[in-house]
Amino acid sequence: MIALILASTALLIQSEPALSAYPLLDPEAQARLEFCEVDAARFDALMALNPQSFDQDFSGGWRPVGNTSGCERAAADLLIAYMDHSPHFNPERPGVIGWHAGQMLAMAGEAELAIAYFDAARSVSPEWNLYVDATLAFMRRDRPAAEAARAELATLRPSEEEMAARRQFLADNPRIRMPEGFVEQPENLAVVDRLLRCWDAPYADAYSGACRG
Structure with a gap:
């Protein structure tokens, strides 16, 4: 009986949806993302992608946002949020996600922030x-x-x-x-x-x- 209770509890825990990190973003980042058509649902879907799909899919992930004129800073917000909040991001194997954050910041005119991300990559x-x-x-x-x-x-x-x-x-x-x-x-x-x-x-x-x- 105890084993059944434990198994049922584990099943409930696994079935609970992950909490959204979208409310944790500062209002300016949320405004930039919403301007670039990234609402909370799309944001959560992007955070749920594995690193390959998030970063290297040229028609998906963050890239369609980054390739939209005027949305470079919003793309940087996505990349930084992925490093901070995605359960799939491994800081010990960051790949080039941080580098791409630097690029988007540089393209948005945020030179000092870009330098920090470039140097860390x-x-x-x-x-x-x-x-x-x-x-x-x-x-x-x-x-x-x-x-x-x-x-x-x-x-x-x-x-x-x-x-x-x-x-x-x-x-x-x-x-x-x-x-x-x-x-x-x-x-x-x-x-x-x-x-x-x-x-x-x-x-x-x-x-x-x-x-x-």
């Missing part, structure tokens, strides 16, 4: 960390540091295995356009080149290359 990869260094140098308007990071990054050529994986990625995703040199260049070198070429432009324009440089 370092990993064990020297190649990635040089990209971080170059981006931070751009945000801090330190061109010599950006050029030094670019020069070192350019020496880290991808392996044959990595180039083969990139070719396969392009074959499997014909609708995704990658920059010229994607297969044979060090990862993110093209992005760093755009930052240098568009040095005086806002981050959003420099990152996309939408400048006259």
